[in-house]
Amino acid sequence: MSDKRQRARVQGSWAKQLPKQPRPAVPPSQNATPAVASWGIHQQITSANFEFHQPIKPVRDVPPEKVIDQAGDYEISHEPSGVSRLRLVPSFLPADKADWIFSKLLAELPWSQKTNVRQGEAYAEPRLTCWxxxxxxxxxxxxxxxxxxxxPLLLNLRRAVSEASGVGGGERFNSLLCNLYRDGHDSIGWHSDDEASLGPQPVIASLSLGDSRVFSLRKKPRPEENGDYTYAERIKVPLGHGALLLMEGATQDDWQHQVAKEYHDRGPRINLTFRSIFPEPQGHRPGTKLRFTGRQADVNLTN
Structure with a gap:
């Protein structure tokens, strides 16, 4: 067999050619053109007209975090529950007096680690406390x-804080929660001081001693937010040695607060939170949160 004939047989020139199939005609009424992919395969026919629809949910920006670090009174929100207010006194105690008080309380208060229950499991609080x-x-x-x-030191501090917190003799505090943050790993998570035993719209006076830590607040979302804090207003308050912060009005109704972990070097810090506590109503489960409608609590409290 000659080389020419062998090459022709290999190339299939002797085979019969199949008849070409005619392409289906596109109906004139269909105003569309097929898009051809890079591999020569026809993609799905799409409409040439594009219609833009506005998003169902409006586009929202996360509000910037505010910082309060100057002495003064601040109204942080106005809601049906009332006005939420903060009062900051950065140098409530002189540094030398704050040093002496800190060392005495650190050594002499009955510090212990409290155990809480969350989702049916017990856990140790990441700080020491006494009440x-x-x-x-x-x-x-x-x-x-x-x-x-x-x-005795706590009694003197209670008197001074009470005089600074109110009008005409001050707010009378009958209780005190002491927190000891041993280092930057100790913390307290997001919460509100809104237990029924504290009464409606309690005044909480927070006195800081020792190393500085950031006190953070975030506004509680409205019911339609379904507990989503993504767009919540946030406030950061650096609290240093001898600083006094008052939380008043509807702050516990409408805001949460925390002291987050700070993993860089942090020394011990004592936080004294003065408050007034009342006997809980008969039949009311201890520690239950209050639910507020407007300015009045659903649960009536008596002194």
Whole structure:
């Protein structure tokens, strides 16, 4: 076999050619053109007209975090529950006096680590605490026994903080929660001081001693947000040695607060939170949160 004939047989020139199939005609009424992919395969025919629809949900920006670090009174929100207010006194105690008080309280208060219950499991709080007052205090489904005998320094501080917190003699605080943050790994998570035993719209006075930590607040979302804090207003308050912060009005109704972990070097910090606590109504479960409608609590409290 000649080379020419062999090459022709290999190339298939001897085979019969198949008849070409005619392409289906596109109906004239169909105003579309097929898009051809890079591999020569026809893609799905799409409409030449594109219609833009506005998003169902409006585009929202995350509000920038505000910083409060100057002395003054601040109205942070106005809601049906009332006005939420903060008052910051960065140098409430002189540095030398704050040093001496810090060392005494660090050494002499009955610090212990409280156990709480969350989702049916017990866990140790990442800080040390102690409670002073005539009544025990229940939160996070765990009760703190009351130390009825106050340390003399705490009595003097309670008097000074009470005079600074109110009008005409000041707010009378009958209880005190002491927190010891041993280092930057100690913290307290997001919460509100809105237990029924604290009464409606409690005044909380927070006195800081020792190393500085950031006190953060975030506004509670409206019911239609379904608990989503993505777009919540946020405030950051650096609290240093001897600083006093008052939370007043509807702050516990409409805001949460926390002291987050700070993993860089942080020394010990004592936080004294003065408050007034009342006997809980008969039949009311201790530590239960209050639900507010407007300015009045759903639960009537008596002194």
């Amino acid at each position: 002073f007052g005539e009544l025990p205090y229940t939160y996070a489904r765990s009760t703190m026994a009351a130390n009825t005998k106050w340390h």
